[in-house]
Amino acid sequence: MPDRQGDFMQDVRRCGVNLDYWWPVAHERSFPATGLLGVRIGALELLVFRAPTGHYSVFEDACPHKRVRLSRFGEVVGSELMCSYHGWRFTAQGNCSLTPGFAGLEAKFCLKSYPLRQYGGWIWAFPGDPTRVEERALPVIPPATDPCYHPIPMEGPVHCHFSYMTENATDLFHAQLHKSQQPWANPVLLHLESDDRSVWALYEVEAPRLLAALIGQRGKNRIRVTYEYPYFHLASEYGAFYLFVVYVPTSSTSIWVHSTFYFRHVLGIPWILRLLHPLLDQGTFRQVFGQDRRAVEEEQRAYNLHQQDLSRETNPVSHAVRQVIRQQTLASSPLPERIPE
Numbered sequence: 001m002p003d004r005q006g007d008f009m010q011d012v013r014r015c016g017v018n019l020d021y022w023w024p025v026a027h028e029r030s031f032p033a034t035g036l037l038g039v040r041i042g043a044l045e046l047l048v049f050r051a052p053t054g055h056y057s058v059f060e061d062a063c064p065h066k067r068v069r070l071s072r073f074g075e076v077v078g079s080e081l082m083c084s085y086h087g088w089r090f091t092a093q094g095n096c097s098l099t100p101g102f103a104g105l106e107a108k109f110c111l112k113s114y115p116l117r118q119y120g121g122w123i124w125a126f127p128g129d130p131t132r133v134e135e136r137a138l139p140v141i142p143p144a145t146d147p148c149y150h151p152i153p154m155e156g157p158v159h160c161h162f163s164y165m166t167e168n169a170t171d172l173f174h175a176q177l178h179k180s181q182q183p184w185a186n187p188v189l190l191h192l193e194s195d196d197r198s199v200w201a202l203y204e205v206e207a208p209r210l211l212a213a214l215i216g217q218r219g220k221n222r223i224r225v226t227y228e229y230p231y232f233h234l235a236s237e238y239g240a241f242y243l244f245v246v247y248v249p250t251s252s253t254s255i256w257v258h259s260t261f262y263f264r265h266v267l268g269i270p271w272i273l274r275l276l277h278p279l280l281d282q283g284t285f286r287q288v289f290g291q292d293r294r295a296v297e298e299e300q301r302a303y304n305l306h307q308q309d310l311s312r313e314t315n316p317v318s319h320a321v322r323q324v325i326r327q328q329t330l331a332s333s334p335l336p337e338r339i340p341e
């Protein structure tokens with residue numbers, strides 16, 4: 001369905017997901033003590049398994065016997081994963097090691113496994129065409145490996161199509177939504193470029209209030225926004241802060257947000273931000289995230305009501321983002337409707 005802006009291509013709010021990228025599936029800091037985590041990327045359900053040795057694996061989240069989710073029915077027993085329905089067991093490599101009552105059948109079964117990497121505190125999986133693994137690189141997140149930065153990771157669900165949240169992130173003209181947490185004022189779009197995969201936007205903003213207090217920066221500042229499907233980067237001109245986010249589509253109207261805000265150490269002293277961490281995390285970023293979530297869920301609600309996008313977007317950055325999403329998902333996996341847990 002065309003939107004009202006004259007783009008006669010597929011409806012961006014119904015675009016699927018391109019699985020031929022590295023997607024973050026878990027963060028080491030918040031990994032469950034059970035060693036098992038179920039995640040969804042589009043219609044694909046994945047199980048992240050952490051063996052007692054600390055070694056991670058990513059499998060399809062389905063027992064090959066009856067297709068129950070191992071994130072719900074699995075238990076870590078010794079170094080293995082056991083399905084609690086009939087007791088089948090699997091090694092950390094996904095090989096079936098026991099089929100109680102049917103000795104000798106183990107070799108016929110295994111868990112489907114996916115390529116995995118660890119970088120920036122996340123566990124990443126490649127759920128797409130395995131022949132494309134080598135041609136796809138992980139995103140480069142400069143502060144993730146720079147000890148001069150303090151990371152504040154955050155994750156959570158939002159009930160909207162991933163395009164809404166991506167537009168929200170790349171559009172700096174909505175700072176007033178954030179009220180006392182307003183991170184900047186009077187943005188001006190200085191430059192915009194895009195291609196089939198990426199959008200680069202450069203904004204000038206004034207007096208980043210929250211940040212000014214922390215980094216002593218006043219007056220005008222430039223912020224570079226990069227959307228390199230499916231990764232979002234926001235960087236301040238002088239490197240004082242950096243935001244990296246991935247909006248993982250979990251259905252046609254829901255996403256799981258993986259993000260980390262990196263702050264450069266104030267005066268080069270690490271303990272200052274360590275001390276401020278709870279305040280920044282709970283007092284600021286989660287509130288900002290909640291304000292954005294409320295707005296984009298409202299946008300999704302309007303779409304659901306009219307079954308089309310009647311919005312009148314004025315920021316050219318958002319249109320560039322839509323074009324990238326359309327291009328990237330021309331041959332993508334469709335997103336399922338939200339299904340009850």
Ligand code: FES
Nearest residue numbers: 063065066083086
């Ligand atoms: S369903 Fe998992 S062992 Fe039977």
Ligand SMILES: [Fe+2]
Nearest residue numbers: 168174288292
């Ligand atoms: Fe926002």
